[in-house]
Amino acid sequence: MSAAAQGASTQEHDMTIKQAIRIYRPAIWWCYLWAASVIMQSFAIALIPSFFAQDQFSRKYGTLSSEEKYEIPAGWRAGLTVGALVGEMFGLVISGTASEKYGYKKTMIVALILTTGLIFIPFFAGNIQVLLVGQILGGVPWGMFQSMPSSFASDIMPQVLRPYLTTYINLCWVFGQLIATVAVRAVLSLDNEWAYRIPFALQWIWPLLIIGGIIWSPESPAWLVRKNRMDEATRSLLRLTTRGHSNFNVDDAILLIAETNEKEMRMSSGTSYRDCFRGVDFRRTRIACLAWLVQCLCGSVLMGYSPVVYKACGLDGVWAFNMTMIQYAINIVGTFLAWWFMHLSGRRSLYLYGCMALFVLLISIGSTAFTSSTNKPAQWGMAIQYLLYTFVYGCTIGPVCFSLVTEMSSMRLKTKTIVLARISYNIGSIIVNNLANYQLTPSPSGWGWCAKSALFWAGSTLACIIWIYFELPEPKGRTYCDMDVMFDHGISARKFSKTNVPELASRPRENGNARSTANRQNAAAENNGTELANMSERTNA
Structure with a gap:
C-alpha cells in the first residue's frame, strides 16, 4: 500500500464519530434519501396483511364462509404474501447485476419508475387473481430497494459511521x-372500495418524492473506481463531504479505495455471482447469508403475527391491537439504543448476547403457555415477556443484521453478496411463515400450538447461538482493506477483534491458495495501474 493510501487508512481508523459527522454530513443526508425507498417498500408490503382484517377488502376479494362472513381463503392469503417474496427475489438478482453494470443511481431511478407504474395493478385490480399478479410484479422493484440503499450507504460511509447508517x-x-397500519386504520370508517384503494394510492407519493432527489444524488465513488473513472469518483466524493478539514484528503481517500479494489482484483476472480462462491469469498458469502437467516430463525416470525399471539396469550382484540402498536414504538427505540450498544461492544457481541437473551425469553414464554387459560396473571406475564422479546430483538438482531451483512463482503462483491443474503432471508421467511401459520392456527386446520410455539423457535435460536459463536467475526473498527487481509489469512471468527492487521499483512498467507492469482486477475490489476500511478503522483505533488 502506498504511503498516501496508508495515511488515508490511518485517518479513517482515527476518525471520531463527531469528526466523521462533520466531514460526511452531505453523505448522511443522501443516505437518508436512499433509505426512504425502504420506508416505501415496507409500507407497500405491510398493506396486504393489514387488509386481511378489513371487511371492505374481504367483501371485494374474499368468499362467503359458512358463518356468512366474507374472508380471504388461507391459500390466497399465503399466495399474496409469498407472491411478493418471489417477485422480490427476482428484483434482488436484477439489482445485483444492473447496479454493478450501470451504477446504483441509474438502477434506483429505473426501480422507482417501475414501481410507479406497477401500483396501477393493485389499485384497479378487479379480482384476487389480478391482485396476485400485482404483488408478484410489484415485488420486483421492492427487491431492488432491499439491496441498494444498504450497499450505497456502506460504500460512501467511513467505518466509524457505517454501522449507524x-x-x-x-x-x-x-x-x-x-x-401502513395508521393508513389502514384511518380509512376503516369508509364502507366502500376506497377503504383499500386510498392506501394503495398513497404508494404513489413515495416514488415521486424520492426520484426527484435521486436524480441529483452523487454516484458511489467505489463503483466509479471499479469502472476506472477516477476523476468522476473524486468529484463524487467531493459532493459527499465538506471542505476544509485537515484530517481528511479526498485524493488520498480515493487512492485508498483504488488500492483496496486493486488488491481485491488480484485476490479474487471478478464481480459475478459465481465469484461469491469461490475461495475466501465463499466464507464471506456464507456468513452474510446466515447472519440474515438468524433474523428468521430466532422466533421473530411471531412478531408478524402479533395480534394472533397476543390473543393466544389471552388478551382481547382491542388490547392485542394496542400491544402491537406498542411493539412498533419499542422497535424504534430499540434501533436508537442499538447505535449506542454497537459503539460500546460491537456487532458480534450484540448478535451473540442478543440471541442468548431471546433464547431465555422464548423458553419462558413457551413454558408459561402451559398454564391454565383462566390464569390472567400468567397471560399478562406472557404478553409482557413478548414485549420484552421485542425490545431485545429491536436492540440487537433486528438492526445489527443490516450492518453485519454489508461489512462481511469484499468491496467488489458487496452488492451481489447482499443480494444473495437477502434471497436467503426471503427463502427462510417463506418457510418460517408457513410453519408459523400451522403453529398458530387452532386445530383441526392447524397444529394449535399458539404461544407454546415459542419453544420450537427457542430450539432454532439455540442453533443460531452456536453458529454465531464459531463463525461470525467482529467487524467493529475495521476498514474493508482490514477485513480483506483477515479473511485472506483465514483468521478465526473469534480472533478478528484481537488481530493486529498491519503485522498480519506483513506475513505471507498460511493458506497460499485461498484465492486464485490467475493471469486474468493480474491483467485486470495492470489495467488499473496507470490510473493508480496518476493518482499517486497527484497526491504526492
Whole structure:
C-alpha cells in the first residue's frame, strides 16, 4: 500500500464519530434519501396483511364462509404474501447485476419508475387473481430497494459511521409498517372500495418524492473506481463531504479505495455471482447469508403475527391491537439504543448476547403457555415477556443484521453478496411463515400450538447461538482493506477483534491458495495501474 493510501487508512481508523459527522454530513443526508425507498417498500408490503382484517377488502376479494362472513381463503392469503417474496427475489438478482453494470443511481431511478407504474395493478385490480399478479410484479422493484440503499450507504460511509447508517435501514422498515397500519386504520370508517384503494394510492407519493432527489444524488465513488473513472469518483466524493478539514484528503481517500479494489482484483476472480462462491469469498458469502437467516430463525416470525399471539396469550382484540402498536414504538427505540450498544461492544457481541437473551425469553414464554387459560396473571406475564422479546430483538438482531451483512463482503462483491443474503432471508421467511401459520392456527386446520410455539423457535435460536459463536467475526473498527487481509489469512471468527492487521499483512498467507492469482486477475490489476500511478503522483505533488 502506498504511503498516501496508508495515511488515508490511518485517518479513517482515527476518525471520531463527531469528526466523521462533520466531514460526511452531505453523505448522511443522501443516505437518508436512499433509505426512504425502504420506508416505501415496507409500507407497500405491510398493506396486504393489514387488509386481511378489513371487511371492505374481504367483501371485494374474499368468499362467503359458512358463518356468512366474507374472508380471504388461507391459500390466497399465503399466495399474496409469498407472491411478493418471489417477485422480490427476482428484483434482488436484477439489482445485483444492473447496479454493478450501470451504477446504483441509474438502477434506483429505473426501480422507482417501475414501481410507479406497477401500483396501477393493485389499485384497479378487479379480482384476487389480478391482485396476485400485482404483488408478484410489484415485488420486483421492492427487491431492488432491499439491496441498494444498504450497499450505497456502506460504500460512501467511513467505518466509524457505517454501522449507524446501515442499521438506520431497520428503522425505515419499522416506520413503513407503522405508517401502513395508521393508513389502514384511518380509512376503516369508509364502507366502500376506497377503504383499500386510498392506501394503495398513497404508494404513489413515495416514488415521486424520492426520484426527484435521486436524480441529483452523487454516484458511489467505489463503483466509479471499479469502472476506472477516477476523476468522476473524486468529484463524487467531493459532493459527499465538506471542505476544509485537515484530517481528511479526498485524493488520498480515493487512492485508498483504488488500492483496496486493486488488491481485491488480484485476490479474487471478478464481480459475478459465481465469484461469491469461490475461495475466501465463499466464507464471506456464507456468513452474510446466515447472519440474515438468524433474523428468521430466532422466533421473530411471531412478531408478524402479533395480534394472533397476543390473543393466544389471552388478551382481547382491542388490547392485542394496542400491544402491537406498542411493539412498533419499542422497535424504534430499540434501533436508537442499538447505535449506542454497537459503539460500546460491537456487532458480534450484540448478535451473540442478543440471541442468548431471546433464547431465555422464548423458553419462558413457551413454558408459561402451559398454564391454565383462566390464569390472567400468567397471560399478562406472557404478553409482557413478548414485549420484552421485542425490545431485545429491536436492540440487537433486528438492526445489527443490516450492518453485519454489508461489512462481511469484499468491496467488489458487496452488492451481489447482499443480494444473495437477502434471497436467503426471503427463502427462510417463506418457510418460517408457513410453519408459523400451522403453529398458530387452532386445530383441526392447524397444529394449535399458539404461544407454546415459542419453544420450537427457542430450539432454532439455540442453533443460531452456536453458529454465531464459531463463525461470525467482529467487524467493529475495521476498514474493508482490514477485513480483506483477515479473511485472506483465514483468521478465526473469534480472533478478528484481537488481530493486529498491519503485522498480519506483513506475513505471507498460511493458506497460499485461498484465492486464485490467475493471469486474468493480474491483467485486470495492470489495467488499473496507470490510473493508480496518476493518482499517486497527484497526491504526492
